[in-house]
Amino acid sequence: MNEHRFATRVPYAARVMVIRGEDAWLGEVVDLSEGGCGLFRPEGCHLDVAEVVQLVFLLLLLLLL
Numbered sequence: 001m002n003e004h005r006f007a008t009r010v011p012y013a014a015r016v017m018v019i020r021g022e023d024a025w026l027g028e029v030v031d032l033s034e035g036g037c038g039l040f041r042p043e044g045c046h047l048d049v050a051e052v053v054q055l056v057f058l059l060l061l062l063l064l065l
Contacts (some may be wrong), residue, residue, distance in 0.1 A: 018045055019054040029057065 014029035016039050025042040032038045039055070047053065 015058040017056040017058065018042065018047075019056060020047070020051070 014037075016027050016029050018025045018027060018041065025045040027040055027042040027045070030038045030040065041047065
């Protein structure tokens, strides 16, 4: 199957921490398509429209033996 991608899919698992003030939630980064990914808001993370938050990306390298 040819996915018409210029690069391979993300070779690691990625997580994102959504930080708002003193609250924080851990969510997933999902490789959706060429040049794009999705950040899915974690359960319990309620944000208002146009609310500003900080995103911290965490990379979890997968080692295959």
